[in-house]
Amino acid sequence: MEKPELQKYFDPNGPFAALRVAQMKRxxxxxxxxxxxxxxxxxxxxxxxxxxxxxxxxxxxxxxxILHVFGLFKNTRAAVTYQYPEQPRPLAxxxxxxxxLTKREDGSPRCVACMMCETVCPARCIQITAAEHxxxxxxxxxxxxxxxxxxxxxCGFCVxxxxxxxxxxxxxxxxxxxxxxxxxxxxxxxLMEG
Amino acid sequence: xxxxxxxxKLLMASGTIFIMFNIAGLLTWVERKQSAVMQxxxxxxxxxxxxxxxxxxxxxxxxxxxMLSKEEFIPQGANKFLFNLAPYLSVVFALVGFxxxxxxxxxxxxxxxxxxxxxxxxxxxxxxxxxxxxxxxxVVLAGFSSNNNYAFLGGxxxxxxxxxxxxxxxxxxxxxxxxFNTVDLQALVRAQGAYMAGGWLPKWGVFVQPxxxxxxxxxxxxxxxxxxxxxxxxxxxxxxxFVEYSGMKFGMFFLADLVxxxxxxxxxxxxxxxxxxxxxxxxxGFYFPWGGHVALSNLAVVIWGVLxxxxxxxxxxxxxxxxxxxxxxxxxxxLMHLGWKILLPVSLANIAVTAVVLILLR
Numbered sequence: 001m002e003k004p005e006l007q008k009y010f011d012p013n014g015p016f017a018a019l020r021v022a023q024m025k026r027x028x029x030x031x032x033x034x035x036x037x038x039x040x041x042x043x044x045x046x047x048x049x050x051x052x053x054x055x056x057x058x059x060x061x062x063x064x065x066i067l068h069v070f071g072l073f074k075n076t077r078a079a080v081t082y083q084y085p086e087q088p089r090p091l092a093x094x095x096x097x098x099x100x101l102t103k104r105e106d107g108s109p110r111c112v113a114c115m116m117c118e119t120v121c122p123a124r125c126i127q128i129t130a131a132e133h134x135x136x137x138x139x140x141x142x143x144x145x146x147x148x149x150x151x152x153x154x155c156g157f158c159v160x161x162x163x164x165x166x167x168x169x170x171x172x173x174x175x176x177x178x179x180x181x182x183x184x185x186x187x188x189x190x191l192m193e194g
Numbered sequence: 195x196x197x198x199x200x201x202x203k204l205l206m207a208s209g210t211i212f213i214m215f216n217i218a219g220l221l222t223w224v225e226r227k228q229s230a231v232m233q234x235x236x237x238x239x240x241x242x243x244x245x246x247x248x249x250x251x252x253x254x255x256x257x258x259x260x261m262l263s264k265e266e267f268i269p270q271g272a273n274k275f276l277f278n279l280a281p282y283l284s285v286v287f288a289l290v291g292f293x294x295x296x297x298x299x300x301x302x303x304x305x306x307x308x309x310x311x312x313x314x315x316x317x318x319x320x321x322x323x324x325x326x327x328x329x330x331x332x333v334v335l336a337g338f339s340s341n342n343n344y345a346f347l348g349g350x351x352x353x354x355x356x357x358x359x360x361x362x363x364x365x366x367x368x369x370x371x372x373x374f375n376t377v378d379l380q381a382l383v384r385a386q387g388a389y390m391a392g393g394w395l396p397k398w399g400v401f402v403q404p405x406x407x408x409x410x411x412x413x414x415x416x417x418x419x420x421x422x423x424x425x426x427x428x429x430x431x432x433x434x435x436f437v438e439y440s441g442m443k444f445g446m447f448f449l450a451d452l453v454x455x456x457x458x459x460x461x462x463x464x465x466x467x468x469x470x471x472x473x474x475x476x477x478x479g480f481y482f483p484w485g486g487h488v489a490l491s492n493l494a495v496v497i498w499g500v501l502x503x504x505x506x507x508x509x510x511x512x513x514x515x516x517x518x519x520x521x522x523x524x525x526x527x528x529l530m531h532l533g534w535k536i537l538l539p540v541s542l543a544n545i546a547v548t549a550v551v552l553i554l555l556r
Contacts, residue, residue: 044408047521051513054520058232065231081236 033046091172096156099147101191102166109192111166113140117158125151126158147191149176150184198306206235207293214292214460218267218452222254223451228512231521248333259369261445264423267342269438276339281436281443282448284332288457291325294318296380298500299477300468304364310470310500311380318379319371322461323364326417330356332450333419335425337435351526352419352426358533359416360422366409369548370399370465378547383469387476393483399466403548407466409541414458415517416533419451422521425529427451459510467506469498 011017064078082089082114091097102110113130131143158167178184219250223238227250241252268277295318298310330353337349340509374385388397400407416423427434436447442452463469474482475498479489490498524532 049320049516051516054232055516057234058228058516061231061234079230079236080234083236180503 037146054065056070065095077107088172091174095172096154096159096169098171098176099152099158099167099169099186099191100151100171100193101145101188102168103192109142109145109166109188110164111145112138112164114163116161116163117167120155120157122155123151123153125149142188145188147186148184149186150181202306202308203312206308206310208369208454210292210295210297210312211289214289214453214456217507217511218449218456219254221455221515222257222448223249223251225509225515225518226250226253228515231520232516258324258442258445261442264441266441266443267438271341271437273339273341275439276335278443280332280336280339281388281439281446281450283330283335285446287325287328287332288450288453291322291457292460294321294379295457296383296462296469297503298496301496306422308547309380310496314378314380316378316381318466319367319377319382321381322457323360326358326454328456329450330360330455332447333435336439336447340435340438342438344433345435348426348428348433352435355419355423355426355529355533356417358530359413359537362409362533362537362541363413363417365538365545366406366413367465368479368541368545369403369406372529372545372548372552373399373402379469381465383464383471386468387471389483396468396471398468398471403466403544405540407462409544410462410466410538412537414462415514416452418458418514420455420514421518422523423529425526426521428523455511455514456507459507459514463503463506464509467510469506470503471500473499474501 024117064073064076067073068078096137104110112133113128114130115130118126118128119123125148127144127146127148128142129144130140133139133141154169156169159169176184217389223344227237229235237250238253239247239250241247241256243252246252268274293313294311294315296309301308301310311318313321331353333356334349337345337347337352340346370382375380376382376385386396386398389395390397390401395401420427425432427436436444439447474480474489475495477492477495478496479487481487
């Protein structure tokens with residue numbers, strides 16, 4: 001095959017070139033499978049190899065578990081398990097978790113009841129009741145701020161849209177489980193508790 | 195037979211059952227923990243009594259409590275008698291096999307000689323094989339009496355598999371019987387106390403019959419219906435013969451599985467790893483091939499022997515567990531192909547070669 005024609009089908013500088021190469025290599029491997037030798041056909045080498053691999057893990061982890069009891073090699077983990085409720089998994093810094101309302105220095109909510117979050121919310125889970133703030137510089141404050149976590153889709157639009165940095169999704173709480181739908185509804189007080 | 199003899203026999207029998215039953219119960223924990231450790235996990239560790247977790251050992255108790263408190267459901271149209279009988283058959287036939295397993299050398303107390311074997315049967319091997327074959331009745335009856343076509347098919351699958359691999363199992367041990375010239379397990383273990391290669395290598399079954407060992411290991415794994423041969427059960431994927439069972443009756447099938455694992459491990463220890471034989475340990479102490487001698491009393495020798503038996507048992511149980519958590523399941527045609535077309539001819543060839551070699555060596 002001449003080079004220009006090959007270029008018609010495959011452009012080494014085109015998009016996803018590396019992926020295409022990998023795909024072609026895999027296809028070649030599948031089409032040209034090596035015939036197993038007699039010794040391999042007995043499956044003894046693969047069975048023994050498999051047991052050797054799992055046993056390697058077994059004895060390594062067992063030794064580490066025993067050493068951990070004596071307080072040695074604490075930095076080498078013997079298991080990848082997180083003991084979940086007691087030992088939460090590390091979260092990414094940008095992970096969106098349960099909301100909280102941030103506070104001013106005097107402890108009142110930073111929210112100015114501009115209704116931006118309520119408007120942008122695709123799940124319509126926010127309901128703000130606005131009231132006049134005594135401070136003429138602030139104009140409004142939320143008399144009540146209701147957020148229904150049963151409806152929330154955790155898209156984070158409310159955080160993005162907030163002009164006052166008044167709502168954040170950085171509590172790290174993901175395990176929100178309740179016995180009723182009503183207790184999934186968070187009011188201003190619960191949201192400010194953090 | 196005096197009263198004391200009967201008492202000793204009763205003690206031996208109940209002791210054997212007690213130990214083996216407990217090992218089987220412990221295997222639920224071993225299975226969980228070993229699979230967890232080899233998969234870089236921790237395993238069940240939440241069950242606790244008064245704040246003690248005991249490495250998750252209480253999960254076995256929790257399991258039994260759960261099984262006992264569950265509803266025992268009998269499907270409409272099932273044969274009630276056979277349905278209730280099947281799990282008991284499974285467990286009983288798995289348990290009675292232990293009677294003929296020798297767990298130690300003869301213990302001399304005063305002028306009384308006690309063989310550490312619950313029943314000194316001179317055809318012990320045949321007896322154990324007969325009992326293991328009876329285990330298939332539990333499978334067939336469970337599938338047959340459930341009035342469920344899936345259970346029925348599962349039972350048939352199980353029966354076909356167990357019969358196929360039993361033949362290989364029987365053929366594999368023929369080599370061992372020919373070499374040691376006995377079917378009495380205690381005598382067979384004694385015969386394995388001999389030495390070859392200038393007194394360095396103990397004459398254990400695994401050294402004189404390595405091929406039979408591999409064949410027996412494979413066939414025995416299939417016989418106990420454990421992965422990679424767990425097609426009769428396939429608890430969640432392929433419906434097995436105990437699909438209609440619930441509560442403790444399901445638990446008994448589960449237990450029978452584990453008891454059979456222990457039985458097979460004990461049988462392999464006895465046949466291929468010299469049973470209670472400790473290398474270089476003779477009835478009056480250690481005689482090392484490099485010329486050392488440590489004299490030991492009869493009691494010490496017996497304790498060494500029993501200890502050796504249980505260590506070897508543990509090694510085999512570990513191996514069976516490792517196999518179970520490593521290898522994927524066979525497809526049914528692969529299973530039958532392996533059983534009838536590969537293992538059976540190889541085991542028959544093993545018998546022929548062994549026979550020729552034995553005649554040439556005579």
